[in-house]
Amino acid sequence: MTIMETIKDRLSIKVTAILALVALIGVGAFTPIAVTAGDSDYEVTTVDDGGSMTGVVRFDSKYPKRKKIRISKDNETCGTIKRAEKFLVSKENKGLKNVLVTIKGITAGKAPHISESITLQQKGCVYVPHFQVAEVGPEGVDLKLVNDDGIFHNVHTYLGDSTVFNVPQLGTQHEITQKLSAPGVIKVNCDVHDWMSADIVLLHNSPYYSVTNKKGEFSIDDIPPGTYTVTAWHEALGTMTKEVTISDGENSQLDFVIKGKSKKKKK
Ligand SMILES: [Cu+2]
16 A cells, blocks of 8 residues: 555545544534634624523433443542533423523624633532633633542643643642633543533623523523524534524524434334
8 A cells, every 4th residue: 555545545534533423413403513702803882772582492302311420430529420411401391501502793782791710610520510601801711720529630621622721630739720811612621530521611702692501591682683693502512503683672582492313113
């Protein structure tokens, strides 16, 4: 095999692997596009008589169950079984928690609530909160890492495939602070306890967003009237897109329904 053939061969394996991954993630109408951080030339103005938008992100039928994770180390602190936090679905209405809903294309509107610091706790070998979103200014944000466990954790953060920071946190180090600046989706993992994961989304100039609660509900207000694209982003499902028209002083309802896997037919 020549070098070129070897490269071509490897490339085709890689492409196949990526396509397989896309097929896996692309549940329902979601597409695996990462969240975008916001407009750079956003202008803060007073929104008189803006409209609002409320809605629900939910499954239509069967929804993914929370995966059971067996713990084999640090059991005194971590316990023996955890439930994955990727899919937090309400039994009541099949609503999905921790979906970031964002209205795109608003270039002038309400002021963003800029966070100077955010906190990520390590408690019982789980990150709390599992998902959080913050608006950052040009100075970035301080991420306070709190170790409530008194055991060794290693906080490793990624933006895409690149490491943002990778810091050990001893049981004796209750709190350490790291700076985050670049907007985007930051994945957090513990190199000691591989089940520990969290997502932090940093936005810049993007105040028109909401994160779904445990019933999959979201709400955004003070929206200048107009027709916009709305995206719903979930860590494991990717992005779903819809259009909404907002009118003066009125509320628009917009629901995202995720097509769950169909139930197996009984024989
Ligand atoms: Cu850990």
